[in-house]
Amino acid sequence: MLAAGVDGVIIAASTGAHPDLILSCVAAGVPVLCEKPVAPSGADGAALLRRLAGTGVPVQIGFQRRYDAGIAAARAAVESGELGRITTVRSTTLDPAPPSEEYIAGSGGMFRDCGVHDFDIVRWITGQEAVEVYATGSNGGAAFFREYGDVDTSAAIVTFAGGALGVVSNTRYNGRGYDVRLEVHGSRDSVAAGIDDRWPIRSTEPGATHPGGEPHRFFMDRFEPAFRAEFETFLEVAAGKRPSPCTVADGLEADWIAEACTRSAAERRPVRIEEVRVS
Numbered sequence: 001m002l003a004a005g006v007d008g009v010i011i012a013a014s015t016g017a018h019p020d021l022i023l024s025c026v027a028a029g030v031p032v033l034c035e036k037p038v039a040p041s042g043a044d045g046a047a048l049l050r051r052l053a054g055t056g057v058p059v060q061i062g063f064q065r066r067y068d069a070g071i072a073a074a075r076a077a078v079e080s081g082e083l084g085r086i087t088t089v090r091s092t093t094l095d096p097a098p099p100s101e102e103y104i105a106g107s108g109g110m111f112r113d114c115g116v117h118d119f120d121i122v123r124w125i126t127g128q129e130a131v132e133v134y135a136t137g138s139n140g141g142a143a144f145f146r147e148y149g150d151v152d153t154s155a156a157i158v159t160f161a162g163g164a165l166g167v168v169s170n171t172r173y174n175g176r177g178y179d180v181r182l183e184v185h186g187s188r189d190s191v192a193a194g195i196d197d198r199w200p201i202r203s204t205e206p207g208a209t210h211p212g213g214e215p216h217r218f219f220m221d222r223f224e225p226a227f228r229a230e231f232e233t234f235l236e237v238a239a240g241k242r243p244s245p246c247t248v249a250d251g252l253e254a255d256w257i258a259e260a261c262t263r264s265a266a267e268r269r270p271v272r273i274e275e276v277r278v279s
Contacts, residue, residue: 006030008238010231015108016040019048022248026057031238033231035062037116038251040108042259045252046278052248058237060244061251063120065180067229070193074184075125083186086164089125090183091118094174096200096217098152101144110137110154111261114170119261120246120254122158122166125184129253130166132159134270135261141173156261176200177215178222198222 009025011018011034019039025032038061039045052059065071077083093114098104107113123130137151145152152173158166177200182193200215216222236242256277264271 008033008234010234011035014106015112016106019044022048022059023051026052026055026059029057031058031060031234033060033062033234033237036120036251037108037112037255037258038248039255042252042255042276043278045248045255049248049252058244059248060234060237061246061248062230063117063124063246063251063254064223064226064230065117065121065182066124066226066246067233068193068223068226070196071121071125071182074182074191074193077189077191078125078127078184078186082189083184083191084188086126086162086184086186088165088167088183088185089122090167090169090185091122092169092179092181092194093118094170094179094200095172096174096177098142098145098172101142104144104148104150107150109148109150109262110152110170110172111135111156111258111265112255114172115154115156115168115261116254116258118168118170119156119158119166119257120251121182122168123160123253123257124250125182126160126162126164126166128160128162128164130158130257130260130273131161132270132272133157133257133260133264135264136268137265145172151265154261154265156264158257174200176202177217178219179216180219180222194222 008031011021135156137154139145139152141152153171156168179200184191197211197213198216199211259276260271
């Protein structure tokens with residue numbers, strides 16, 4: 001297939017297949033858009049990054065939230081300086097129902113499978129690198145989460161080099177719908193993305209009518225425009241019109257945060273990113 005003159009490849013296979021598929025495409029000189037995460041572990045991702053060094057073939061990692069209009073506007077507000085010093089970034093991913101047991105068995109766990117989206121976006125929004133995390137998790141749902149050493153609900157605090165704090169909340173059980181939002185708080189102003197009429201929450205304030213729309217139930221009805229924008233960007237990358245906006249190195253930074261959170265939750269202590277990072 002790669003010898004047939006294709007212009008680009010989109011990889012949506014299971015995580016364990018990502019490194020070999022990326023390497024096969026790059027060896028053939030074919031640009032790649034690969035779904036997150038980069039690899040099954042940070043060490044595997046670091047090994048992939050070493051093997052890609054100097055190849056010059058663009059690889060784009062699929063963190064579609066970077067292309068969401070509201071989230072992109074929040075980043076623009078940070079970059080413009082209008083928010084002042086960034087104090088806190090809150091990123092939330094609440095699924096309405098858990099995936100299958102078979103999916104969980106090979107997912108890599110809550111922090112690497114679900115939270116990694118949040119870790120990428122808080123890093124991207126702040127423009128800072130994570131230095132330390134503290135994470136925890138709990139189980140109150142299906143027994144198979146425990147059987148695979150996973151959790152169905154988690155929370156993490158990420159400390160960034162510039163002093164900003166990232167607060168990440170995830171669950172597999174959010175009965176009202178698919179809730180993904182971002183809040184950015186600064187010394188001069190605050191903004192939020194994902195708080196629209198379909199935000200799956202019910203206000204208890206007397207007389208409140210917002211949000212009043214049908215709640216988001218699935219990631220595609222929340223992020224279809226973002227996925228389209230991501231693919232359109234990849235077409236430009238594949239055509240050589242722009243560099244990859246989310247490289248393997250970028251994706252690996254989110255993976256290190258996920259790996260540190262996994263260790264933090266297991267060992268019940270703060271974990272510095274340097275403890276898990278390998279070169």
